[in-house]
Amino acid sequence: LYDPNCNGKQVMVHLFEWKWTDIAAECERYLAGAGFCGQVSPPTEHVILPENNYPWWQRYQPVSYKLFSRSGSEADFVDMVHRCNSVGVRIYVDAVVNHMTGTGRSGTADGGSTYNSVGDARDFPGVPYSAEHFTPRDQCPSGDGNVNDYSNPANVRNCYLVSLTDLYGKLDYVRDAVAGYFNHLIQVGVAGIRIDAAKHMWPEDIAAVLSRLNDLPTDQGFPAGSKFYVFQEVIDQNDGAIKVDEYYDTGYVTEFRYCSKIAWGIKDYGQLSNLIDYGWGMARSDRAFIFTDNHDNQRGHGGGGNVITHENPRDYKQAVAYTLAQDYGFTRIMSSYFFENSDQGPPSNGGYSTADVTINADGSCGGGWVCEHRWNVMKKMVEFRNLVAGTTMSNYWNNGNAVAFSRGNQGFFAMAKQGSMSETLQTGLPAGSYCNIIDDCASSIQVGADGMAQVNINNYEEPIMAVCVGCGG
Numbered sequence: 001l002y003d004p005n006c007n008g009k010q011v012m013v014h015l016f017e018w019k020w021t022d023i024a025a026e027c028e029r030y031l032a033g034a035g036f037c038g039q040v041s042p043p044t045e046h047v048i049l050p051e052n053n054y055p056w057w058q059r060y061q062p063v064s065y066k067l068f069s070r071s072g073s074e075a076d077f078v079d080m081v082h083r084c085n086s087v088g089v090r091i092y093v094d095a096v097v098n099h100m101t102g103t104g105r106s107g108t109a110d111g112g113s114t115y116n117s118v119g120d121a122r123d124f125p126g127v128p129y130s131a132e133h134f135t136p137r138d139q140c141p142s143g144d145g146n147v148n149d150y151s152n153p154a155n156v157r158n159c160y161l162v163s164l165t166d167l168y169g170k171l172d173y174v175r176d177a178v179a180g181y182f183n184h185l186i187q188v189g190v191a192g193i194r195i196d197a198a199k200h201m202w203p204e205d206i207a208a209v210l211s212r213l214n215d216l217p218t219d220q221g222f223p224a225g226s227k228f229y230v231f232q233e234v235i236d237q238n239d240g241a242i243k244v245d246e247y248y249d250t251g252y253v254t255e256f257r258y259c260s261k262i263a264w265g266i267k268d269y270g271q272l273s274n275l276i277d278y279g280w281g282m283a284r285s286d287r288a289f290i291f292t293d294n295h296d297n298q299r300g301h302g303g304g305g306n307v308i309t310h311e312n313p314r315d316y317k318q319a320v321a322y323t324l325a326q327d328y329g330f331t332r333i334m335s336s337y338f339f340e341n342s343d344q345g346p347p348s349n350g351g352y353s354t355a356d357v358t359i360n361a362d363g364s365c366g367g368g369w370v371c372e373h374r375w376n377v378m379k380k381m382v383e384f385r386n387l388v389a390g391t392t393m394s395n396y397w398n399n400g401n402a403v404a405f406s407r408g409n410q411g412f413f414a415m416a417k418q419g420s421m422s423e424t425l426q427t428g429l430p431a432g433s434y435c436n437i438i439d440d441c442a443s444s445i446q447v448g449a450d451g452m453a454q455v456n457i458n459n460y461e462e463p464i465m466a467v468c469v470g471c472g473g
């Protein structure tokens, strides 16, 4: 439940809207060597919305639990999971189980399942679900049936989230259906899930589903007795009745306050010292799932606001570097596509067909894909985080313009907002010469017997130093 099952790797990349065929190739050609595991977009059959020009969010309106989506067929999905597992890259699915489609929708999805949620109808024969499997209207204390009062848990959890139908998680039938979907993923070899909209589900209903799950399959390389890894999307901004700690027994929780904190910290380095604020209610480190930005808040959807994204590359590199260098939480980094409006779907071949991710000769992506996970700083800092895993931060130093700390006696990190620094600092490292992995060892530090070193940074675009025992050079 709390072990990502990723063979000790510490970073997940969210390959937002990638096709299964591209992810399989990316596992083999890049993710395995770079030390990542990967989250994928919802694999379930979903509504298709030409009237909204096939927005990315159509996949958050499931029609059934068939593995047939804009990213590919079930055969493609299984092939991806198996190929990724065989090179040690574990896959995590974005699981949408609070709801099915929006209210007022009907049609036939691409996997062939029909759906009808018009008026009082709640017909999803592909599962099957029908009206009695949805939260009775009298359980929702809201005039129009929509979630609109975050101070009232019954409103948040029993009403329609942005007009989406609401599954009645109290019922054994619904728990069995959701567990059946998850056990299917487990049997294929998926290592865990993000539970979408977990804040809108009762923790005991999530627990009841998890209690029905099988162990991960040994034939996909998981040690016997391995449990599905779970991280739950709970947006707690100190702004409502629902707190992240209600979900600790059922897995990790997304810590959205970290997104705002790291944004402030990069703007004003002095704030980096106060990044983790338990007084502010931030999740404890061994339950916190953190990221600088996600697929919603990078485009102003749920929990949007002041976050740093790939659109500001210099700041973004610093934000991700700091996130991966410090010791709080389990980390995920974003892999995006360029967009002009917040509904826009992924690069396409026209209509509904998602375009391939193209890889340029220099290793960057083309065709409208950003591929932050392939940027130099991200790649190097993933190497750093994996190598210093298990150590804590110490020798913390911050003068408001530059920041530095060590990770046990395994690593040392420094970053300079203006692009340069020159300081004599305690590195915590054994005596010796260490090179900076960020600039491919063009610069280095000499650590004395007392652990002190002269630390110089002179690099405007990537003003970062990361050295570690056993990396680079």
Ligand code: QV4
Residues within 6 Å of the ligand: 057, 058, 059, 060, 061, 096, 101, 102, 103, 104, 161, 162, 163, 164, 196, 197, 198, 199, 233, 235, 296, 301, 302, 303
């Ligand atoms: C609209 C109107 C309704 C109207 C309806 C009918 O609001 O009044 O009746 O149309 O046409 C989409 C549309 C939204 C639409 C809704 C239902 O944007 O306008 O209602 O569909 O048809 C994503 C998008 C949403 C999208 C949803 C479903 O962000 O815009 O809604 O997918 O397609 C809170 C939650 C948090 C949530 C966040 C967005 O606490 O859990 O809001 N985040 C997760 C996902 C997110 C996803 C969902 C939850 C829903 O990360 O990506 O929403 O699965 O903070």
Ligand code: CA
Residues within 6 Å of the ligand: 098, 156, 157, 158, 159, 166, 167, 200, 201
């Ligand atoms: Ca609900």
